[in-house]
Amino acid sequence: MTQPAPGRPTLVTVARAAGVSRQTVSNVINSPHLVSPETLELVRSVLDSVGYRPNLAARQLRTGRSGNIGLRMRPSNDGINGAVLDGFLHALTEAAQAAGHRIVLFTATDDADEVRGYRELVDTTNIDGFVLTDTHHGDDRARWLEEQGTAFVTFGRPWSDTVAPETSSHSWVDVDGAAGTAAATAHLLGRGHTRIGFIGWPAGSGTGDERRTGWRRTLLDAGLPIDGLDVACADGIPDGASAADSLLRSASVTALVCASDSLALGALGAARTSAQPIAVVGYDNTAVAAAVGMSSVAQPLEQVARSVIDSLLAQLADPVPPDAMHRLVAPSLVARASSTAPAHVDPRHAPFVGTT
Amino acid sequence: MTQPAPGRPTLVTVARAAGVSRQTVSNVINSPHLVSPETLELVRSVLDSVGYRPNLAARQLRTGRSGNIGLRMRPSNDGINGAVLDGFLHALTEAAQAAGHRIVLFTATDDADEVRGYRELVDTTNIDGFVLTDTHHGDDRARWLEEQGTAFVTFGRPWSDTVAPETSSHSWVDVDGAAGTAAATAHLLGRGHTRIGFIGWPAGSGTGDERRTGWRRTLLDAGLPIDGLDVACADGIPDGASAADSLLRSASVTALVCASDSLALGALGAARTSAQPIAVVGYDNTAVAAAVGMSSVAQPLEQVARSVIDSLLAQLADPVPPDAMHRLVAPSLVARASSTAPAHVDPRHAPFVGTT
Numbered sequence: 001m002t003q004p005a006p007g008r009p010t011l012v013t014v015a016r017a018a019g020v021s022r023q024t025v026s027n028v029i030n031s032p033h034l035v036s037p038e039t040l041e042l043v044r045s046v047l048d049s050v051g052y053r054p055n056l057a058a059r060q061l062r063t064g065r066s067g068n069i070g071l072r073m074r075p076s077n078d079g080i081n082g083a084v085l086d087g088f089l090h091a092l093t094e095a096a097q098a099a100g101h102r103i104v105l106f107t108a109t110d111d112a113d114e115v116r117g118y119r120e121l122v123d124t125t126n127i128d129g130f131v132l133t134d135t136h137h138g139d140d141r142a143r144w145l146e147e148q149g150t151a152f153v154t155f156g157r158p159w160s161d162t163v164a165p166e167t168s169s170h171s172w173v174d175v176d177g178a179a180g181t182a183a184a185t186a187h188l189l190g191r192g193h194t195r196i197g198f199i200g201w202p203a204g205s206g207t208g209d210e211r212r213t214g215w216r217r218t219l220l221d222a223g224l225p226i227d228g229l230d231v232a233c234a235d236g237i238p239d240g241a242s243a244a245d246s247l248l249r250s251a252s253v254t255a256l257v258c259a260s261d262s263l264a265l266g267a268l269g270a271a272r273t274s275a276q277p278i279a280v281v282g283y284d285n286t287a288v289a290a291a292v293g294m295s296s297v298a299q300p301l302e303q304v305a306r307s308v309i310d311s312l313l314a315q316l317a318d319p320v321p322p323d324a325m326h327r328l329v330a331p332s333l334v335a336r337a338s339s340t341a342p343a344h345v346d347p348r349h350a351p352f353v354g355t356t
Numbered sequence: 357m358t359q360p361a362p363g364r365p366t367l368v369t370v371a372r373a374a375g376v377s378r379q380t381v382s383n384v385i386n387s388p389h390l391v392s393p394e395t396l397e398l399v400r401s402v403l404d405s406v407g408y409r410p411n412l413a414a415r416q417l418r419t420g421r422s423g424n425i426g427l428r429m430r431p432s433n434d435g436i437n438g439a440v441l442d443g444f445l446h447a448l449t450e451a452a453q454a455a456g457h458r459i460v461l462f463t464a465t466d467d468a469d470e471v472r473g474y475r476e477l478v479d480t481t482n483i484d485g486f487v488l489t490d491t492h493h494g495d496d497r498a499r500w501l502e503e504q505g506t507a508f509v510t511f512g513r514p515w516s517d518t519v520a521p522e523t524s525s526h527s528w529v530d531v532d533g534a535a536g537t538a539a540a541t542a543h544l545l546g547r548g549h550t551r552i553g554f555i556g557w558p559a560g561s562g563t564g565d566e567r568r569t570g571w572r573r574t575l576l577d578a579g580l581p582i583d584g585l586d587v588a589c590a591d592g593i594p595d596g597a598s599a600a601d602s603l604l605r606s607a608s609v610t611a612l613v614c615a616s617d618s619l620a621l622g623a624l625g626a627a628r629t630s631a632q633p634i635a636v637v638g639y640d641n642t643a644v645a646a647a648v649g650m651s652s653v654a655q656p657l658e659q660v661a662r663s664v665i666d667s668l669l670a671q672l673a674d675p676v677p678p679d680a681m682h683r684l685v686a687p688s689l690v691a692r693a694s695s696t697a698p699a700h701v702d703p704r705h706a707p708f709v710g711t712t
Contacts, residue, residue: 066481068460073449076442079643083435086442089461093429097463102477104424105449105459121458125422125482237647265647287435291593291621291644 018046065316066126067101069309072114074134080262081235083286084299085133088155091305092131099309101128115144122150129312135159135172137206142170151315153308153325159206171315171325173307177207177283180297180331181214184257184281187295187333189222191340193255193279197229197247199240199267200259211259211283229253233263240266248274255279255339261286261296268294268338279339293337303329374402421672422482423457425665428470430490436618437591439642440655441489444511447661448487455665457484471500478506485668491515491528493562498526507671509664509681515562527671527681529663533563533639536653536687537570540613540637543651543689545578547696549611549635553585553603555596555623556615567615567639585609589619596622604630611635611695617642617652624650624694635695649693659685 015022020043027034028043035043071092076082093103104127108114118141121127129151132141137159145152146169154172157165165172181198188196198215201208212230219226228251231243240263247253248270256271256278258264264282271278282289285298311325371378376399383390384399391399427448432438449459460483464470474497477483485507488497493515501508502525510528513521521528537554544552554571557564568586575582584607587599596619603609604626612627612634614620620638627634638645641654667681 068481073446076446078646079439079443080647083643087432087435090429090432093461094463102481103461105445105461107449107453125424125458286643287439288644288647290434291436292648 014043014046014050017050018043065128068104068125068127069096069101069312070104070106070118070121070127070130072108072117072133073105078236078262080237080265080286080288081260081284083261083288084284084301087299087301088133088305091301092308095302095305095309099313101309101313103131111139111141115141118145118150122148128316129153131155131308131312135206137161137204146170151312153311153315155304155308157206157326157328166326168326169324171311173304173311173325173327173329175299175304175331176210176328177331178210178214178217180283180299180333181211181257181259182218183214183331183333184283184295184297185215185218187335188255188257188279188281188339189218189224191255191279194224195229195251195253196224196255196257197231197244197251197253198257198259199231199233199243199247199263201235202232208259215257235260236262237266237269240264241270243267244270244278244280248278253278256281258282260284261289261294264289264294264296264338265292268292281333281339285334289334289336293341295336295339296334297331298334299331300329370399370402370406373406374399421484424460424481424483425452425457425668426460426462426474426477426481426483426486428464428473428489429461434592434618436593436621436642436644437616437640439617439644440640440657443655443657444489444661447657448664451658451661451665455669457665457669459487467495467497471497474501474504474506478504484672485509487511487664487668491562493517493560502526507668509667509671511660511664513562513682513684522682524682525680527667529660529667529681529683529685531655531660531687532566532684533687534566534570534573536639536655536689537567537613537615538574539570539687539689540639540651540653541571541574543691544611544613544635544637544695545574545580547611547635550580551585551607551609552580552611552613553587553600553607553609554613554615555587555589555599555603555619557591558588564615571613591616592618593622593625596620597626599623600626600634600636604634609634612637614638616640617645617650620645620650620652620694621648624648637689637695641690645690645692649697651692651695652690653687654690655687656685 011022011025015025020039024035024039025043028040074082074085076086096103106117108117118130130145132152132154133156135154135156135158142154142158157172157174158168185196196219198212200212203209216226231247233239233243240258244256244267256267258267261282261284264280265288267280271280280294282294282296285296289296307327314322367378367381371381376395380391380395381399384396388396430438430441432442452459462473464473474486486501488508488510489512491510491512491514498510498514513528513530514524541552552575554568556568559565572582587603589595589599596614600612600623612623614623614637617638617640620636621644623636627636636650638650638652641652645652663683670678
């Protein structure tokens with residue numbers, strides 16, 4: 001009904017369009033109880049039609065919200081297996097900013113310390129909610145937040161032997177890791193490999209177990225063997241190299257799917273000493289994978305971050321908490337020379353890894 | 357004078373040790389104006405002697421400080437040249453946490469938008485101060501903060517044609533980039549190279565220019581040539597590869613010092629096609645450098661972060677702003693196979709880079 005004024009709308013342009021004083025517009029934003037219902041409705045419709053965005057201080061006064069979202073920052077470890085969380089932090093900060101919010105970072109030594117961090121932030125800072133990462137079996141962090149009635153979303157499913165993630169009472173967003181390793185395995189099958197090994201983490205980690213499952217199921221579906229083709233070890237380049245060495249010696253694999261880029265980089269190093277070419281695929285599509293020409297499964301971190309922020313904002317917008325949101329997103333394979341090149345091509349294109 | 361009580365001191369243990377009520381101790385922390393000077397002094401000395409740390413909410417009430425430190429998060433670019441800022445963010449969050457503070461992240465599209473971000477945070481959030489990164493010529497961000505009287509420290513010197521960094525009115529911490537490339541060049545001289553090229557950024561960036569200076573000065577001091585051994589290009593793997601190709605073709609260099617790991621990774625790829633071994637040293641010691649066995653100059657990010665937080669806390673603690681702190685810290689060279697190995701060794705140890 002009202003044409004938007006040219007340029008960025010201000011209190012003055014809104015006041016002119018509504019035919020009221022600047023003070024009245026200010027009252028509508030900051031002290032709506034001072035304004036008659038008719039004027040309130042009129043001015044609000046003008047605010048909407050011109051796309052006026054009240055400054056955040058006013059909005060904070062009005063809503064009691066701070067725009068602050070808390071996140072525990074994790075160590076970067078070797079800079080490879082921690083890179084996915086750095087990537088997520090970038091995406092989350094961008095998604096939060098797009099919604100007028102900010103990320104408040106703290107560190108913690110373990111789950112209990114993380115909960116102490118939540119309590120401290122709730123006590124000392126006007127914080128709207130939290131984002132949790134690294135969900136795992138026996139994870140008690142969500143319970144404390146649920147008991148407090150604090151808004152939060154986890155990046156990662158709640159892993160439990162008794163409760164299915166789909167029935168969880170809290171919201172989560174996660175990447176379908178089984179689909180990721182299944183895509184990696186299918187890619188290797190498509191390139192003619194039939195003895196495909198898997199290097200992953202010890203059983204019991206929700207994330208690690210489902211990455212193993214995707215490899216396992218794809219081979220079984222293709223009628224191919226899996227026995228003896230699976231090694232579990234700690235995450236890291238040396239661990240990946242040892243695991244690959246043992247699979248190359250004992251199981252005559254020609255290709256390896258790995259649960260992380262750290263493991264895959266170790267495997268690549270070991271594979272270079274093999275007489276025949278060995279294809280390797282990692283997981284997380286880190287900068288290191290791109291730099292050394294290593295195929296890897298990419299998590300859609302921007303999509304995860306946007307979903308996490310959407311879910312958090314839905315909880316904050318609604319005085320009655322909405323139903324928990326559960327969103328599983330699909331990763332994608334980025335194929336590079338480590339799984340597509342014939343061996344001993346132009347060395348500039350050869351997959352490789354050094355040791356330090 | 358008072359023995360610390362065993363275990364973590366509480367209001368109760370402090371009250372017992374001081375011979376006052378729990379409420380009096382609470383008043384000393386939260387409402388010191390209600391307490392007589394004598395009691396105040398007594399209880400505070402007990403608080404100090406038992407190492408009692410009042411919870412942050414009480415401290416915030418008392419000091420008017422939030423413990424929140426704002427930082428603009430930068431894009432991670434190719435994940436290599438952005439990695440040093442991710443590393444700094446980790447170190448800064450840890451250093452802030454150790455001092456009872458938190459990092460508040462926001463994003464911005466340019467300097468002016470960053471200043472808008474500062475204004476918004478000052479307006480909407482109780483924020484104690486800011487940390488600025490990526491100082492550059494024509495940088496106006498510090499001026500706004502100085503005018504506001506807001507506490508801040510820059511990671512990076514103020515680069516100006518008229519004012520020496522040592523006379524800057526604001527506090528900064530920086531890494532001596534010239535010392536870094538000088539160490540890299542001296543390392544290569546020590547391994548017998550006499551034709552050492554430099555791949556860096558176009559002139560006019562304070563950080564880039566001083567990295568070139570360290571290489572230049574070291575060669576001149578050694579009585580060695582520099583003419584035609586210096587290429588300037590944008591930052592990135594393909595740019596580094598082209599620059600190295602041209603230096604290898606036209607200048608018969610046997611070694612290359614690079615202003616970043618991205619450039620150095622490109623140079624490594626180009627060097628692999630050379631008939632003779634070419635030594636390469638990068639800058640920033642990223643995870644990629646470690647993974648591919650590439651020598652690189654490491655910035656002491658933990659030390660920088662601690663100095664930044666120390667300087668910020670000094671500004672916050674003192675009602676009269678202390679003198680600006682200027683601290684230049686030395687980087688160190690991490691030597692790996694790319695500058696120490698003979699060519700064509702065990703491929704597992706060969707420096708290498710692939711393309712994507």
